[in-house]
Amino acid sequence: MRKVYLDNAATTQLREEVIGKMHDALKNHYGNPSSTHSFGRTAKTEVEQARKTIAKTLNAHPSEIVFTSGGTEADNMIMRCAVRDLGVETIITSKIEHHAVLHTAEELKKEYGIQLQFVDLDKDGNPSIDHLESLLKADDSKKLVSLMHINNEIGNIIDIERIGKLCAEHGALFHSDTVQSVGHYPWDVAQTPIDFFTAAAHKFHGPKGVGFAFIRKNSGIKPMIFGGSQERGNRAGTEPFHNIVGLNEAFVKAYENLEQETKTVKELKAYFVKKIKQELPDVQFNGLSDDLERSTYTLVNVRLPFDKQKGLMLLFHLDMKGIACSKGSACQSGSNLGSHVLQELLTAEELEKPSLRFSFSKYNTIEDLDYTIGVLKDFAAD
Structure with missing residues (x-):
């Protein structure tokens, strides 16, 4: 059949080059990246090189890339920490976001009593810019706007530059779930007015269980997961070295081709x-x-x-x-x-x-x- x-x-599907890199990492480079001996230092070097490579492609600073278990964790981290650490009182999103955003926003409303507001959609499923602007102007609360760049079900592409500029004009933070666009579209965060976005390797021929968050430098966000100083203190837990190597290879090949x-x-x-x-x-x-x-x-x-x-x-x-x-x-x-x-x-x-x-x-x-x-x-x- x-x-x-x-x-x-x-x-x-994983690229053959990704499988090769991950196999080599699993077989030959099994040191803990946090260990100080040569096995650990070798793994740590590869992790940091991956961070630098990804950052360079995105025109970001390496410190702005935090490896996670995928897009869902990255969305949760950004949204929860924006409320907890940055004083966000209102989250503005849409009703057609991925549930990693919608369910997190609903939980934050229960836990912290934040306002949760939904921007109107036009007949095609795009957020209304006029309604978004009216929500941003409505009061002086600290706001986080979370709108996905590419909808994972209908494929609509929002005007991320226009929305980012609008958020900046009104002092709102801007987060986008970009899981369907990273690896498929070029990015330049120096030119894109965005504070946070997310990626998952398995959407661009990399392994499952690994992704990253882009968190703008000096944002003030603190760790969500505690227990160690990994990820430059941003996310505790032993780094899945083989997955990060696979993510990096998939990312490099995606943008080379x-x-x-x-x-x-x-x-x-x-x-x-x-x-x-x-x-x-x-x-x-x-x-x-x-x-x-x-x-x-x-x-x-x-x-x-x-x-x-x-x-x-x-x-x-x-x-x-x-x-x-x-x-x-x-x-x-x-x-x-x-x-x-x-x-x-x-x-x-x-x-x-x-x-x-x-x-x-x-x-x-x-x-x-x-x-x-x-x-x-x-x-x-x-």
Whole structure:
């Protein structure tokens, strides 16, 4: 049976170079990076070199890169510490953020009594700049704005520069979950008005269980995890050296090959959008996911012309045909509630139709897409 993996927004295949680097680290460089002997010093050197390499690519200072277990921890760290250490009294976000942001904000409201405000969304799922500005002007409370750069379900890209400048004009801190954009888009933090953002290696062909937080220098944020002086005192716990080496290799390769791989994946998405429209003329696209300029080149979110009963069998049918895709974020795959993102954007009637997210990588082919669309077409005809 043919195997087709189109769930790259959930996680990606490791590059061979990453596997090689991690294997070498696991086999030959097993010292604790905090140990003072040669084994430990070798590992520590590699960790710090990774930090410097990532910082240089982002035009950041090495001290602004803090390695974490991934994007969820990084989002939690930034938001919780902004309230605890920086005096944030109001968090402004949207109802279509990743649950790493939404659930953290809800907990902070319970624990600290902060105000939690949601910016209005337009019909496409983008935050209203006018409403955001009115929220920023509403009172003198210390504010943190948290809006994701690229939505992980519908792929919309926000105007991060404009939002960052607006936050700066009103003295608000700006955090963005950039898990779907780091490794896929160029970044220059010296030119981008942002205080904090997050990354996860497994979204750009690196290992799971490692990522980093960008925390602007002299922010005042203190550690969330205590117990040691690792990460320059920012995060206690023995560094997962092999994962950091893998993260660094994936990061380096992503940016070395960014232009060519972006072109390749963008062509795949354009082909998928054109082909599925031809074969299933009644298909609809959620958010701006079919727009090659205003949404990420890595995914589409389609609403298929099947009734609810037929839709219940769709993911199972695709899986039986060897095709991997998803209804939305993998982080809520065990939930029967459906996508909280689509619930904010679609009507009750539209929600009756099955929606699927197909997400692409450099490892996909035109043949993968033809096969997938053919399976969908056959399913529609049954």
